[in-house]
Amino acid sequence: MTIELRRNLPAELAxxxxxxxxxxxxxxxxxxxxxxxxxxxxxxxxxALGACKAVTVMWYARKKGIPVDEIKTQVERDDSQERAGVYKLATKLQIKGALTDAQLQELHTVAQKCPVHKLMSTVTTEITTDVERLA
Incomplete structure (x- = not known):
């Protein structure tokens, strides 16, 4: 898959x-x-992290028949140590539905395993960058 970005004129950086x-x-x-x-x-x-957690939990709940009526996800950023190599994200999922405590814990476990969470925390991402003239 290719994602494409182009300057959004007349904006300086957009x-x-x-x-x-x-x-x-x-x-x-x-x-x-x-x-x-x-x-x-x-x-x-x-x-991306918040969306992945919400989508993963909703997908899992639907698959397992867990009654999730609503989900609200918040992501809090602490980038105060980013230049030192530490970037902190805290997520909170608020789930509405007739859930048992065991189901809520099961959804918590699932949220911890969303693919973007894994990408951000356990996978080595290799990035290459080419720069060339635009004709």
Whole structure:
């Protein structure tokens, strides 16, 4: 799969992001010199974790017949030590439904195993970058 970004003119830093048929704008915050026209790259990274946890829990609950009526997911970022190599994300899932304590614990276990959580915490990601002229 290819994700494509292109400068979102006339903005200084904003990028038009396209993933399959989905489009959005990503930008830097005002404090970072952007126009805050959309979520920042860090916001998207953090949101990927929250979205993955919510989707994984909902998928699992549906598969197992666990009665989940609503799910609210929050991600709190602590980037105060990022330059020292520590980036902290705290997630909280609030789940509504006629759940037993055992089912709620089961969903907690599932949330800990979402694919993006694994990517962020246990997988080595190798990145290559090519830079070339645009004709």
């Amino acid at each position: 990028q038009h992001l396209q993933i399959r048929s989905h489009e959005l704008v990503t930008d830097a915050t005002l404090a970072e010199g952007g126009d805050d026209a959309g979520p920042s790259p860090h916001d998207l990274y953090d949101a």
